[in-house]
Amino acid sequence: MISLTLTRLSDVLHGELHLGPDAAPGDRVDGLVDTDSRLIEPGGIFVAKPGEVTDGHVFVDAAVERGAAVAIVERLVPAEITQIVVADAVTALADLARAVVGTVRDAGRLRIVGITGSNGKTTTKNLLARILEDEGETVAPRASFNNEVGAPLTMLRVTEDTRYLVSEFGASGPGAIARLAGLVEPDMGVVLMVGLAHAGGFGGIEGTFRAKSELVRALRPGGVAVLNVDDPRVAAMAPIAHERGVSVRWFGRGEDAEVRADDVEVTADGTRCTVTAGGRTARLHLRVLGEHHVMNALAAIAAATELGVALDACVERLQTVELAERWRMQPLGSDRVRIINDAYNASPDSMAAALRTLAQITGPGERTVAVLGSMSELGEYADEEHDRVGLLAVRLGIQRIVVIGQAARRMYLEAVAQGSWDAEAVFFATDDEAYEYLMGELRDGDRVLVKSSNSAGLRFLGDRLGESFS
Structure with missing residues (x-):
């Protein structure tokens, strides 16, 4: 961050400045700003944001231990650090x-x-x-x-x-x-x-x-x-x-x-x-x-x-970029069993694109395996769009369709309805069950896509499979 005096920082925040030990209004701060006390570096500014699960004010002392120079708070806390009290930390x-x-x-x-x-x-x-x-x-x-x-x-x-x-x-x-x-x-x-x-x-x-x-x-x-x-x-x-x-x-x-x-x-x-x-x-x-x-x-x-x-x-x-981001079309595993972990986010469009990629990159003698979880935040479109994914997987000729979680079950039902039988499509309630199945099912030459919304948590299953077949 650019350098600001404590007075200027307080003015920008429309806050009330409470100086810590040995601090003066003209002292300057230019450290990184963060809401996570674990990421605070010496000279940093910690924003004590209240959250749904925990309250950032609880971690002010932890930020002090990591060298924070200032805490932006919604209420004063008993900590030896300069604090700026604001009406709303996010604002x-x-x-x-x-x-x-x-x-x-x-x-x-x-x-x-x-x-x-x-x-x-x-x-x-x-x-x-x-x-x-x-x-x-x-x-x-x-x-x-x-x-x-x-x-x-x-x-x-x-x-x-x-x-x-x-x-x-x-x-x-x-x-x-x-x-x-x-x-x-x-x-x-x-x-x-x-x-x-x-x-x-x-x-x-x-x-x-x-x-x-x-x-x-x-x-x-x-x-x-x-x-x-x-x-x-x-x-x-x-x-x-x-x-x-x-x-x-x-x-x-x-x-x-x-x-x-x-x-x-x-x-x-x-x-x-x-x-x-x-x-x-x-x-x-x-x-x-x-x-x-x-x-x-x-x-x-x-x-x-x-x-x-x-x-x-x-x-x-x-051409120097090998990976867009972790859990986004991330190649894992080995040449023997290749895992593509794309389970950070999923929408109807990205699900379709990932399935098509799986079909496109799988060569002769190799097998396509799609491990699929739910797509979140679709509202009234959820049932229809999960059906479409099951249908698309069958039409693309995906050879093994593994669906995980009740929220994604319609993908499995649609795949079966469209003619995927004889264990070509299977359903599991949990990723642990799916993992045990996949460890016995996957074989040399398999190309495996793991795809779901973040909330389904399948990115961790993808990591687990990648480690197992590395």
């Missing part, structure tokens, strides 16, 4: 992020890119950050830090030397992206797709469209919206951009895309394609598994080239 975190990013932007050449979409945000964020980090200091979220706490924590990592801030914006409900993007008013917004992920929380697909379009509405006048021309709902955001005085840059697989991919070839060691951007072409070998990640790469290239990075440099840097 204070947002206020601090707004002030810090605004100060850096006003003083230098900071460019801010926001990314949203029903799927692919984290992968695209990581790909774009990899391109930009060779251009100058780049700040991007750890993991999926994209909510009301994670996004500001990322923003607060900027310094006077930061050239690029890449922010990932998730949406817990209507207005969430508007609030987060409104903290920094991005210069560029990337919208990947509008799908059914979290549709239950938005009242359907049109509600999701409105939520994702909040990023375009939050862009600075004169900024750029990088939009997926292949997704009609994303393409429909162009008029919103124009109303805001924002230009549009299109990416996609179709001829209308300014940044597009042709000659796509999917293999077990990644995806190859020819990328066209700005009248130039380059051959890309994207080692992140899955044809669907080509679109994420195109989005990153579209944003980076708009920021002035040459296409050849974009391609060269992307």
Whole structure:
């Protein structure tokens, strides 16, 4: 974080300053900000955020032991540390992020890119950050830090030397992206797709469209919206951009895309394609598994080239990326039994993309095995969409379909109804039961996809299988 005096920090937070031992109002702090006391470093700022399970105020002493200089609290606690008492810790975190990013932007050449979409945000964020980090200091979220706490924590990592801030914006409900993007008013917004992920929380697909379009509405006048021309709902955001005085840059697989991919070839060691951007072409070998990640790469290239990075440099840097993020199409196991652990998130679109990838990368003499759990936050669409996954798995010819958990049972029932029999489709209530089955069932040449929403917990089963067959 940039350096601030304790007085200035308190003013930004609209808080009440209580000095700790030997502290003075003019003392400066510039350490990292965090809500997790275990991650606090010497000189850091600990935000004691109340939570559903525990209360951050309980961990102020732990933060002191790790060297925290300041605690942002909602009530004074008996600890020997400077404390700033605020009305709401999460609101204070947002206020601090707004002030810090605004100060850096006003003083230098900071460019801010926001990314949203029903799927692919984290992968695209990581790909774009990899391109930009060779251009100058780049700040991007750890993991999926994209909510009301994670996004500001990322923003607060900027310094006077930061050239690029890449922010990932998730949406817990209507207005969430508007609030987060409104903290920094991005210069560029990337919208990947509008799908059914979290549709239950938005009242359907049109509600999701409105939520994702909040990023375009939050862009600075004169900024750029990088939009997926292949997704009609994303393409429909162009008029919103124009109303805001924002230009549009299109990416996609179709001829209308300014940044597009042709000659796509999917293999077990990644995806190859020819990328066209700005009248130039380059051959890309994207080692992140899955044809669907080509679109994420195109989005990153579209944003980076708009920021002035040459296409050849974009391609060269992307080819160094082997894994988008842990638990996202993560190869585990061995050549004998390959495990693909993609169980951090799941939506109808990402589930279909992962199943198609499994079918595409499995060669002659190898067997496809799909280990599937539930997709969360689908609301009224849950039954229908779980049925569709079971149907798709059968139509793709997946040879073993292992469904885990009551919330996903309809996948199994649909697979059986569509003709998957003789133990081709099996159901287990728990991942322990499924693990015991798989340890006896898997054989040399199997290619195994583990896919579910985070809440189903199958990512740990994927890790377990990967360890067993490493």
